[in-house]
Amino acid sequence: METEATLAQVDVSDLELVKQCQASQTEAFDELVARYRTRIFAMIYNMVHNEQDAWDLAQESFVKAWKSIKRFRRDSSFYTWMYRIVMNVTIDWLRKKQIKGAGSEFDDSIQLKEIDPASKTVPKEDPLPHERMERNEIRAKIDNAIGQLSPEHRAVILMKEIEDMQYHEIAETLGCSIGTVMSRLFYARKKLQKLLRDVYENI
């Protein structure tokens, strides 16, 4: 039943699904979740660097989206609207965590090394041990560098470099001006260039 519904929704646009959600059709929301869950989870993971927290924050974001979808006026894409919720939830969470000062922000580095070899996060062809170690080291350096950015700078650089979003889309998502987005990108890039120069120059 669910598979049939999903198959039937393949060609339906996001905004059409939103309309159906606004008529309280939960299957349509399921389809939207299926379309964006991976990207949203990845985005949050890159912001918080902890799989469990990213999972919870993604869940919270989708719950908020479902609760407020009737108020969505469809004047922007669903993706941008959804990202706005995701960013609000994640940045709030990061700010609260910073205030609490709960230890090191990236406490997932050990988990990354101990990741289940059978999980989908590992490529089918396992790299050699020294390659894996090297890759983990690079990843840890990137995580550490991103961790030194403010939540807002983090959001801007990830949306630009990973999601290839346009300035105006980022501005809309974060509720700020395009000039602010460009300025934040400038400072975030400068800082990351300084912190990661030895990484990208040796690859």
Place this chain on the structure above:
Amino acid sequence: MKTFEEKWTAWLDDQLSGKELAEFEASLPDKAAAEAEKRDAQKLGALLKEELGAQVMSNEEFFSHQLRERIGRETASQDRYGERSTWWTVRRLAWSGAASLAVFVICAVFVLRDKNPGEQSQYLTQILNARVDPAISPNATISMFETKEDKVTVLWVEGLQSLPADYAAK
């Protein structure tokens, strides 16, 4: 674009063209260094995309299943809360009304009770009594005053034609 940061970012992302691009490049003090930094920024972007863009979610179906359950639970509890909150609102309104009325009554009692002492305190003397027998003295007035501070009572008589027999000092 107003600031240098904005122009620099647009230049790095190849968003400048025509006159804007020419003007910006002409304003750069060391174009070779700027080009090198642009290449650095592009390398950084590629590194981030390669390392962070590959993040995959495991157990996608479980994620959706958990979300459906959570939404179902929250919707149900919201409905229950909605019913309770309507009843709560009615009760709260009734209690608020009763409390406001009680406060009003208490304030009114205090104000009214304070009103007489207020008037008394405005004057140092008080007319306690005034009486006259119109048959004996039609224009006479007899007043008695009491000075609060000195605890003295004064009898003030005016317009008497003759002193009544019972007022005579014994």
